[in-house]
Amino acid sequence: MQSIIKLAPRTLVSVLSRCSKHTLPDLPYDYNALEPVISGDIMKLHHQKHHAAYVNNLNVAEEKYNEAKAHNDLTTMIHLQPAIRFNGGGHLNHSIFWQVLSPKEGGNQPTGALAEQIKKDFGSFDKMLSQLSNASVGVQGSGWGWLGFNRQEQRLQIATCANQDPLQATTGLSPIFGIDVWEHAYYLQYKNVRADYVKAIFEIANWKKADELLQKAKQ
DSSP states (O other), X not given: OOOOXXXXXXXXXXXXXXXXXXXXXXXXXXXXXXXXXXXXXXXXXXXXXXXXXXXXXXXXXXXXXXXXXXXXXXHHHHHHHHHHHHHHHHHHHXXXXXXXXXXXXXXXXXXXXXXXXXXXXXXXXXXXXXXXXHHHHTOOSSEEEEEEXXXXXXEEEEEEEETTOOHHHXXXXXXXXXXXXXXXXXXXXXXXXXHHHHHHHGGGBOXXXXXXXXXXXXX
């Protein structure tokens, strides 16, 4: 069994609570740039409605959390942690997701340090792709499939997270490439055939950005 680093459940709350108001990041491409893999309508809805809702709800929850903390109201602070985890995770996950997709870099295989690390840890790019695809398609309900980096063991691992649980705060793995398998990410186009969506998304995978994330994780 792959070893997973467990972090304290309040880690995400502590990190986010030190920040100012969170804002919805701009996409690094137009809404229709990822077509035909992901339609412009899905991207617009996903970014403007779903991601924006996570940001707005996170700010509301954080404001209430900080007010409770100022009054030493531990009960309310504990009560708000699930909302911060869910909406904070949604914000973190999507902020990474937009970056590891690209209309220009997609379809290519990884190069450089990422390619070498994948070969070392999985044997080949195709074997990694198969494991990541199977894990992502197999997520029950809503969640994410991830390629992450284990800093302690200096190796890549495949992991899944339920709902909007963020990879690093949940498993200790640094996110390198993620696949959103919530139905809002694909249903308008792929209906209930998640496997087709997961297969297609590698056509727009930004492995260059993933390589940058790996190099940063190794620092």
